[in-house]
Amino acid sequence: MNSPIRRLAVVLAATALSATLFHLGTGLTPVPWLTWLAPLPVLTLAHHVGARAAFLAASAAWLGGETAMWGYFLDTLELPPPMVASMIVGSALLFGLVVLSSRALMLRGRPLAAVAVVPAAWVAVEYAVSVLSPNGAWWSLAYTQADVLPVLQTASVTGPWGITFLVLVVPAAAAVLLAPLPAAPRAAGRLRAAVTTAIILSLAVGYGAWRLRAPYGEGAEKVASEKVALLAADHPGWVPVASPEGRAILGRYTARIPDLAKRGARVVVMPEKAFIADDATLPVLAAPLARLAAVHHVDIIAGLILKRSGGLRNAAVDFPADGSRPVEYVKHHLIPGLESDFHPGNREAFVPGSGSRWGIAICFDLDLPGLVRDYRRSGATTLFVPAWDFDRDRWLHGRMAVTRGVETGLTVARAARNGDLVVSDAYGRIRAEAHSADAPIASVLTALPTRSADTPYTRFGDWFAWACALLLLLAPASLARVQPGRRRGAAGPRRAPAADATAPDHAVARPTA
Missing domain, CATH: 3.60.110.10 (Carbon-nitrogen hydrolase)
Known part of the structure; x- marks a missing residue:
């Protein structure tokens, strides 16, 4: 089997795996731990292949994972087919763009930004849908964790948006750690991204465990x-x-x-x-x-x-x-x-x-x-x-x-x-x-x-969603930032004219110091 065929097989395998995990980890009866794994195959793939292959794989994975929702939207909710198509296909294309953004930031030597852009962008998308759609906040990855009580407590501070952030920041960080060395910055940069993600996850789960031990849990039974x-x-x-x-x-x-x-x-x-x-x-x-x-x-x-x-x-x-x-x-x-x-x-x-x-x-x-x-x-x-x-x-x-x-x-x-x-x-x-x-x-x-139980979310509302939107706006600044050792105005990395669509950009990109 020649190299292009092998690369194509890898792309198809990663796409199929993510699609299967999305199918099982989202939807009407999700398996919560699979939700955390679902984006990982295509996110990891994005750091090994070209931009077009990464975008198509991520979009196809999301689209494949949402196939079970077609019948629900069309038959149960009786939504118009054009609306259903725009929701599912549109969200698939958006997910592809989010994965591309992470890939681009990683190629520019910004591992922490490459991790953050995935959950921040998706939170911004979910929040925009909740504001602009008459259906409200019904569409969110957060509900997949509704039975995982330590994680669910995050909603008391951030609303559902913080849970979505957690679910996506972990696979995004794992994908950055698995990125090939020629495309990755120094180990210190990836270590910072990993440590930051670990701290965020630890704080969230620790807060959830602490909140579940509050006197309300035991005292409520006695005073009810x-x-x-x-x-x-x-x-x-x-x-x-x-x-x-x-x-x-x-x-x-x-x-x-x-x-x-x-x-x-x-x-x-x-x-x-x-x-x-x-x-x-x-x-x-x-x-x-x-x-x-x-x-x-x-x-x-x-x-x-x-x-x-x-x-x-x-x-x-x-x-x-x-x-x-x-x-x-x-x-x-x-x-x-x-x-x-x-x-x-x-x-x-x-x-x-x-x-x-x-x-x-x-x-x-x-x-x-x-x-x-x-x-x-x-x-x-x-x-x-x-x-x-x-x-x-x-x-x-x-x-x-x-x-x-x-x-x-x-x-x-x-x-x-x-x-x-x-x-x-x-x-x-x-x-x-x-x-x-x-x-x-x-x-x-x-x-x-x-x-x-008084909560910060009651008082401050959707502050976290707005913070993610602000973080997303800062991403282009990271992309435009001049890399060390590269003079201003110099042309960016170019792909050889005959390069295959699945070939990674980092094969010809200059490693960051």
């Missing part, structure tokens, strides 16, 4: 005085509450509430859009739930579609334990396309009489960090969240809500049909969990912590 119950029955579509089917489903819920109240439930949360009602049929739902709430001294939060004034509203109505007037919350953030006919809300809502300020939100609201931060700044310590998932995305969507809780120091109690019922504390620990399809009507009951 009230409980939350989550209920969910799977059924398709929106059921008119006054129809025979609607009355039957409502009866299944109301039959379970007295027992949960006897077992200590202070709040019962039902799923999103369990029913649809207008002003004429709303009493069919409101009367029995209000009566149960008053008799058993339990707040009951029901998710339903309210048809009023010729429009639809995705609402959660709390029927208070003290028999007072119901509290209505209307979903702020609507799913593009699927909820285009709905009117959004613009007000926060709290459970009346909750000394610890219990807030109410709905499903997709928790895909956007800003709303949750607003609740925390308003004094909320817990969010009750009616939800409706698509089953296949139940783990990911539920863990996004868990991440919001860690970011802001909130307990999150999320009741989803076609999904999971999850209660998580301010540190991302799962206090109770069940799958809605495991029983005709699934339920969980657990104690609510009475303490919250």
Whole structure:
């Protein structure tokens, strides 16, 4: 086998390996430790081959890893094919450019910058998507680590962006260490990059371990005085509450509430859009739930579609334990396309009489960090969240809500049909969990912590994402910096006219002193 064929085989192997690792380490059910490994093959390859081969390999690896998401976007979310193509293909091309940037910095003798540009650029991309897209911060590598609690605690300082940074800085540093000597600067430069990365990772994991040992973890169990119950029955579509089917489903819920109240439930949360009602049929739902709430001294939060004034509203109505007037919350953030006919809300809502300020939100609201931060700044310590998932995305969507809780120091109690019922504390620990399809009507009951955890992210917001954007802006300065021993205005390294596309640039580049 001649040299060009061997190089091509290496490029294809690295691309296939990264694509496989991305496929397993990202998506709807990721394997978290594989996420850290996924970029390594193509990042390492980039320091051994030409720019075109590096770009194509990295882009193809990302594209291959995201193949499983095509069906989810097209069939489950029913997004337009052009939008899906632009998201997946566009992100693949961006990843290729990020890898090229790291390669270029390494060739210029800037190993630390070559490491930093990979996570900084991707954080900037994720943050830009979260700001510019109506889908918010749903697209992030951070959620792959939602079950790795020491890493997840980073979100309390940086938001999800810090976790993405960690996941990418490690393989970027490993790739720089594995770069061939002719293209690499002195060993001291690579050592600085490795030590800096090790310090960042140690500080993050050490902080996470320290935070998980905080008194809140043990003390919360001892001082918890009230409980939350989550209920969910799977059924398709929106059921008119006054129809025979609607009355039957409502009866299944109301039959379970007295027992949960006897077992200590202070709040019962039902799923999103369990029913649809207008002003004429709303009493069919409101009367029995209000009566149960008053008799058993339990707040009951029901998710339903309210048809009023010729429009639809995705609402959660709390029927208070003290028999007072119901509290209505209307979903702020609507799913593009699927909820285009709905009117959004613009007000926060709290459970009346909750000394610890219990807030109410709905499903997709928790895909956007800003709303949750607003609740925390308003004094909320817990969010009750009616939800409706698509089953296949139940783990990911539920863990996004868990991440919001860690970011802001909130307990999150999320009741989803076609999904999971999850209660998580301010540190991302799962206090109770069940799958809605495991029983005709699934339920969980657990104690609510009475303490919250103040976080820097609540106070300072997306400062880390902006810092990464600033770091990214400084990268061109590193590229333009004149290398020692090379006179100003001198031409850069040139490739021989007949060089193969997979041949490394460093084969003809001058090593840095």
